[in-house]
Amino acid sequence: MFDGTAARFEGVTAVVTGAASGIGLAAARRLAGEGAQVALLDRDATALEAACADLSASGGSCRGFALDVTDEAAVERSIDIVESEIGAIGVLVSAAGVLESGSVEGQDLSLWDRTMEINLRGQLLIARAVLPRMQSRKSGSIVMVSSVSAVVGDKGVSAYAVSKAGVASLSKQIAAENAANGIRCNCVLPGWINTPFNDVVFSSQKERSEEVARTVPMGREGTPNEVAALIAFLSSAEASYVTGSEVLIDGGLLLGVLS
Ligand SMILES: NC(=O)c1ccc[n+]([C@@H]2O[C@H](COP(=O)([O-])OP(=O)(O)OC[C@H]3O[C@@H](n4cnc5c(N)ncnc54)[C@H](O)[C@@H]3O)[C@@H](O)[C@H]2O)c1
Numbered sequence: 001m002f003d004g005t006a007a008r009f010e011g012v013t014a015v016v017t018g019a020a021s022g023i024g025l026a027a028a029r030r031l032a033g034e035g036a037q038v039a040l041l042d043r044d045a046t047a048l049e050a051a052c053a054d055l056s057a058s059g060g061s062c063r064g065f066a067l068d069v070t071d072e073a074a075v076e077r078s079i080d081i082v083e084s085e086i087g088a089i090g091v092l093v094s095a096a097g098v099l100e101s102g103s104v105e106g107q108d109l110s111l112w113d114r115t116m117e118i119n120l121r122g123q124l125l126i127a128r129a130v131l132p133r134m135q136s137r138k139s140g141s142i143v144m145v146s147s148v149s150a151v152v153g154d155k156g157v158s159a160y161a162v163s164k165a166g167v168a169s170l171s172k173q174i175a176a177e178n179a180a181n182g183i184r185c186n187c188v189l190p191g192w193i194n195t196p197f198n199d200v201v202f203s204s205q206k207e208r209s210e211e212v213a214r215t216v217p218m219g220r221e222g223t224p225n226e227v228a229a230l231i232a233f234l235s236s237a238e239a240s241y242v243t244g245s246e247v248l249i250d251g252g253l254l255l256g257v258l259s
Helices: 022-033 045-057 072-086 109-137 158-181 196-200 205-215 224-235
Strands: 013-017 037-042 061-066 089-094 140-145 183-190 246-249
Touching (some): 013 022, 022 140, 022 224, 037 045, 061 072, 089 224, 109 140, 109 183, 140 158, 140 224, 158 183, 158 246, 183 224, 224 246
Parallel strands (some): 013 037, 013 089, 037 061, 089 140
């Protein structure tokens, strides 16, 4: 049983996408802090370098790969390098994602395609690159980052919501196909989390605070570290009987409180 002090990821190699910012960065920090050797994948080379420097300065072991998760060859190459130069991948956290606004009838189709390409196809590509290695060892854990938008109506972000529903389903397909292979796959569904991600949705901090206060029973946004703690749990051996799950982390946003 985890007593809160043991390093749950000692000797584990972890790959985290979207690792230069927000939830991915917090997950990478958490895994590295608990002993993992972490490969950070992100398309923002400058932020990635800063993230790696930060992790290394706190004693973590990390290496950055600047790539776009939609670039299949680059993704495959990075996983080859991780396996040959860092270690056998035991944990994958797939967090890279983008948010574009647009209603169903008003959606710019190129943004629709781009959203699906990054949020859904990107998660497929990284999983496909890692899965055969995990299968050959009959061991591994994957956590995909979906969203509360996957399971409710969410006005004005149709492409995003549909892509995240796809991620939740993809996670279940991976779980189903690999349960007998010793590989678990779960997804987390965050509500409002305090990262730069939602900046496109709000025109001001005041609007953001009012929306959060109005919709979230706990009255605040979640922190990336709170999501990272859940991701770390799902990634760890403590969650050894958890697979195919969608776990909400939303301060009660989807409780549907009536009064
Ligand atoms: N912040 C929230 O409120 C919230 C809520 C629900 C779900 N999520 C999900 O959490 C995940 C992480 O979001 P965040 O809040 O940390 O946002 P963030 O903007 O802080 O981080 C996202 C990271 O993904 C990277 N990225 C984007 N497109 C990429 C690509 N094509 N290739 C490689 N890297 C790419 C960005 O460079 C960035 O570093 C996303 O999948 C998002 O959908 C966030």
